[in-house]
Amino acid sequence: MEPDEIRTNFNSNFTYDNYQDLLDSLNNDLPSPIRFRIAESPVFLTNDFRDRIIAAGNNIIDFILRPDFKRITEDSIPDRWRCANENDHPHFILIDFGTHKDTNGNIVPRLIELQGFPSIYALQADLGMSYHTIFRIADNWNIYFNELDRTRYFDLFKETIVGPHHPDEVVLLDVNPHEQHTAADFYFTQKYFGISIVSLTDLRQEGKQLLYERQGERKLIRRIYNRLVFDEIADKPNIFNENIDLRQDLDVEWITHPHWFYRISKYLLPHLEGECIPKTYYLNQIINNLPDDLENYVLKPLFLFGGRGVIIDITKDDIDKIQDPYNWILQKKVHYQPIFHFDGHDIRGEIRLMYLWPDGHKRPLLTTNIIRLSSNNMINVQCNTNCQWTGVSIAFIQNPK
Known part of the structure; x- marks a missing residue:
């Protein structure tokens, strides 16, 4: 799935000094270092694999756009986590593919899972830029799909999470956000859009309105950029008694509504069909x-x-x-085909396609990606904390002409 010449050239010019520069460029402005491993190398997709994975993603998006999609997925939502004011579409869609060799010897994508929930959208933009600059990757390679560049990507991202509101009316919400594995992405998001990072304990309620404190002033919350996964608080049965109950009818917009975490999840896999989808x-x-x-x-x-x-x-x-x-x-x-080799070890991986769907747009747009690299059978960055050339990375592509 990688052009041999590009991989050979990258490996021959690689130095660990440059890798340290990469880590420094990402961590320098953060309150605390990134809490997962960043891989030494990006991945370079062949045009054939790029086209195959775009088509595979489009097939799944078409299913999500079906008019009966909510009916099909209604039973996915646990009764205890049902919330008021669900909207008509998710704002984020993530689709994970493994790399597989088919019977014709082609490297092809195979669906692993998917989710209607955000991921490290802000961090990935800077990771791609840092790889590009520090390792002097040619300008005809980039991390964005659909002819996006960094400026247009951030414009679309801002439209998705901030929309028509002032940044101080939008909050990034999680439980204990500064302790989360993805806290670095929260800090990058705050840096680029000026929104506040808040915990459930920071919220206050007046009638149906939510408020929080910013620089000593109480602010109205019009939108929640939601990074709180209800299943991660399942062991805290009193959390919504001790804090604001987010499930009630509140005068606030969800980006994205909690129900989409369940509707677009592994729950969907038995309903999907296609060459790229394992039974x-x-x-x-x-x-x-x-x-x-x-x-x-x-x-x-x-x-x-x-x-x-x-x-x-x-x-x-x-x-x-x-x-x-x-x-x-x-x-x-899915029997993973190694993406590349390092020091005699097979480096396997998954590529996550990242879609944004701002309000008012007819269809989600494929924007960029995450690569997760592993030297063992578990494609999980937390299982590869001490393994070189594994961890979070990103794929570069050449856009179709």
Whole structure:
């Protein structure tokens, strides 16, 4: 999936001094360093793989745009996390693909999972710029799709999360945001758009309105850039008794509404079809008629992300231990083709396509990407904290002419 000449040229010119410069350029202005590993190298996609993954993404987006999509996914939303004022579309769509060699020897994308929730959109822009500058990547390679550049990307990103409002009317919300794994992205977002980072404990309510304090002044919140995953607070049953209950009817816009985390998730995988989509089943619907070749499947919880809870080498005992099979899927394994090699090790990875969908736009737009590189079977940056040439990266492409 990489042009051999480009990979050879990058590796031959690579130095660890340049890699340290990369880390310094990203961390210098942050209150605390990035909390996950940044990979030494970007990835360079061939035009063939670029076109295949764009087409694969378009196929999935077409399904999400179906007029009956909400009906299909209504049961995905847990009753305890239902919120008022759901809008008509998500603002962020992320689609993860693994790299697979097909029967014709082509390197092709295979769908791993997807989510209707934001990721490190701000950090990736600076990561791509730093790779480009420090490693002197040729100008005909860039990190953006659809003829976007850095300026147009940030314009679209700002339109998505700030929209027509003043930045002090928009907050980035999470539980204990400064302690989160993705805190660095929060800081980059604040830097570029001037919005405040707030915790659930910072919110105040007057009637149906939410307020917070900024520089000693109480401010009205018109939009929440939501980075709070309800499943991550499931072990705190009193959290909405002790703080503002976000599920109630509030006079605030959600970017994006919490329901989309559930609607666009692994819950969707059994409904999707296509060459790039491995066969997937809801475990509760197949538990009494399991495939004979369980070794060719992966067992995944529906809503946990970052690789948590995934069982790669399944046994019947693993399935027998599951007490809530309706919250699990059984997915055909994708055999990852290495993206490149380092010091005799295969470096595998997944590419995450990142879409933005501002209000008023008819369709989400593919913008940029995340690459997660690994030297083992788990494509999870938290499993590769001490492995060289693994971690978070980004793919460069040459835009179609």
